[in-house]
Amino acid sequence: MIYFRISLVILVGMALSLISCQWSSSTTSLAYKLSPASLAMQVLRQYGQDLTQLDSAVARLRHAVATGQQAERQRQAFLAARRAWKRVELLAEYYSPSTAKLLNGPALGEVEEFDQQQRVHAPEGLQVLETYFYPALYKPAQREEVLEQVAFVQSSLLGLHHAAETLSPTDRHLFDAARLEVFRVMTLGIPGFDTPASPGAVPEAAEALAAVQATIAPYQPQLRTRHPSLAVRLDSTFRAVQAYLGHSSAAHFDRLEFLVAYANPLSQQLWAMQQTLGIPAFKEVRALRPDAGSLFEVGAFDAVGFAPTSTVRPTVAQAALGRQLFFDPVLSGNGSRSCASCHQPTRAFTDGQAKSVAYGGRGVVLRNAPTLLNAALQRTQFYDGRVSFLEDQVASVVASPVEMHGSLATAARLLSRNSSYRAAFAQAFATEPQQTAVQEQHVKTVLAAYLRSLIRLDAPLDKYMRGQREALSPSARRGANVFLGKAKCATCHFLPLFNGTVPPGFERTEAEVLGTPARASRRPRSLDSDLGRGGATGIRWQEHAFKTPSLRNIALTAPYMHQGAYRTLEEVIDFYDQGGGAGLGLDVPNQTLPADKLHLTTQEKHDLVSFLHALTDTAGLGHSAPRRLPQFPSAMARLNYRKVGGHY
Structure with missing residues (x-):
């Protein structure tokens, strides 16, 4: 069984290597070249050496387990292997994310959603190994299990070696990877996401950031020439980071101080260095903007990075029209309930109920109303994650018999008979071929555009x-x-x-x-x-x-x-x-x-x-609701009695 797994991982690694090679080849010609390839290749050579060091650390761990060494020696060997992993994590996660997950994924079973047999895939890798060493050492009868896990790690490392042989890193990729590694340390490393039981979070952060320093080291002579003071500041920050981490234990480590006083300045200075050297950021749309110098800076996140397409950015006119519709009960089956009935701005777009009142006041729905603030910054919608995009969430809520009991098609027909709405839709989609009637797809689009405007990250x-x-x-x-x-x-x-x-x-x-x-x-x-x-x-x-x-x-x-x-x-x-x-x-x-x-x-x-x-930010929501709703012609006079925000 072990040999089968090893062979499988080797094949996966070879496939990933080919894909990585093709990706690197296709992007290298497009990337800005600051320097001769020798600078980037210095980083790649260091990566190869670090992979070899990781091989050796895992081999020492295997020897410690196989020979039944004292518990503390086995634990130290395990921690040493994890620290060695952190030295390669930067490029492994960037170029070989699938293999990186095999090596350091959460110790939780998974079921592929397309698997009709619902087979639970047992977790493997370093985080699984951690459970054998912490909080208590494994039992002697489990030694073969531990050795099997070590063998899996060793086989996965072969995939990283194969991928490394084909990489052609560029300046832009390396600086991108370096800043992402700082963000990884801030968000996953320091909180202990991949060290849930062991005491290794702080020393592992030190190793990961040492790898960041090694990655940009070949470029520092040019920085000293172009911006001497920034070079001095960056060197000083790296020394301060290592000193702070080196004198802190996990039990007494001030994580907040580390983030604000050390990690944030480091990521910002890395971005400043990249700009000084004239290395442009990638232009692709990402959830976390490629030019974000800090995780907490204004505008670091782009809601379009979570949308079904990043080629069309919502306009101000579309968001404004979506806001109008959000408070208009015309979308519901009885013209009485609006989106704002259950998502009230004064309650951070919730309703304060354990479970929201169902359509027509007949009982309650299955779950309560989640906040819509920052709902655009996630990959799935609804508590059960059954849809991926806000457009689909809008359609589902409008059609739900217990929520709005409406129809987007019916709503589009009604809106087409309202001259104000017709004009507003024409303006919101002026770049598209003009339609004589409001389109169902456009109703979803403007509501989603409004929801994507509800980003509040200034708490x-x-x-x-x-x-x-x-x-x-x-x-x-x-x-x-x-x-x-x-x-x-x-x-x-x-x-x-x-x-x-x-x-x-x-x-x-x-x-x-x-x-x-x-x-x-x-x-x-x-x-x-x-x-x-x-x-x-x-x-x-x-x-x-x-x-x-x-x-x-x-x-x-x-x-x-x-x-x-x-x-x-x-x-x-x-x-x-x-x-x-x-x-x-x-x-x-x-x-x-x-x-x-x-x-x-x-x-x-x-x-x-x-x-x-201290995570509260509802700035600008005091005047969310429109003052009035567009009026319909006399033939539809019943709709002119609808209330802004609807009834609950």
Whole structure:
């Protein structure tokens, strides 16, 4: 079985190498060339040497396990292998992401959604190995399992070696990869995403950032010539980063201070160096803009990077028209309910209900109304993630019998009979061939354009990260470190969006099984019956999984969880502190949230709430609703009695 896996990984690695070679060849000719290829090749040679060092570290780990060395020596060998991985992570993640995931993916089983047999693929790699060494050493009977995992890591490394032989890195790619690695350290490394049980997050961050320094080292002589003061600042920052990391233990590490005082300046100075050397950023549309110098700078994220097409950017006119329609009940089946009925701006676009009132007041819908602020910055919509794009979400909500019980086709016909709306649509789509009637697709487009305008990333935390140290209270600063450290919140609610969209690529939004009980209780009797993602896909392993929502504006969006089980943030924190449903005694075999208790103190819980309040940003929402709605001709006079925002 081991040999089969090794052969399979080698074949995968060779295929990835070919793809990587073709991709590199096609892009190299387009990339700006600052320097002779020898500079980039210096980086590639260092990468090869680091891969060889990783090979050796994994071999030493295998020897330590095979010979049954003392527990502490085996752990040290494991930690050394992980640190060696961090030296190659920068280019491995950039050029060979699939192989990188095999080597360092989460220790969670996965089921391919197209697999009708629903086979659970057991996780493999370094994070799985961690579970054998922490918190307790594996049992002697498990030694062969550990050796099998080590063999898998070694075989995966062959794929990286093959890919490295064919790479042709350019200046632009290397600087892009370097800055992304800093962002990876900030969002995944420091919070302990890939070291959930071991104490290696801080020293691993030091290794990863040392690799960043090595990557840009060949270019520093030119920087010293062109911008001596920036070269001095950058050298000083790298020394300060290593000193701060080198004198900190995981238990007492001030993660917030590291982010604001060390990591942020480092990424900004790397971007300044790239600009000074005349190396342009990529022009492609990405979720995180290619020219973002910091994760927390204004405009770092581009909502179009999450849209179904990045070739057409929403216009101001389209967003304004979408805003008008958002508050207009004309979209609903009875002309009474609007989008704003359940997504109220004064409540951060929620409704304050455990479950939203159903259409016509007949009962409630399955789940509550999530905030729409920053909803555009995620890869899936709805709690069960059943659609990918806002346009599809709009269509689903309008057609839902329990939500708006309408039809986009019917709405388009009604809007076509309103001269104001007809003119507004003509203006919003002036670059397209003129239509005599409002198009169904255009209705979806303008509503999605409005939702993409609801980006709010200027909370007190954002201000603090931009250097306004007075923006956070002492309690909120302590709470930030609880969030990033002991409470492990940031391993699911990733910085800086605080949702489940995984940085630094922001290409997927994760769902988690928390074991949410049917009712809030310290001794719950049953798991909530909602199957969540599993209900949408039919995959048993995904039953009770729900999309990780944004925590931005969380102080305004009570009650919490998909069905409003918890009324306060304190209750939610206590649920996590107990280890979710499994920690409370419920049978949740597929729970992805660790069932271990966090042992948060009363003060830590209080500080955590203070920090969550510092994620509030509802700027400019006080005048969201239009003053009046367009009037219909006398033949449709009944529609002229509709209310702005509709009825609940």
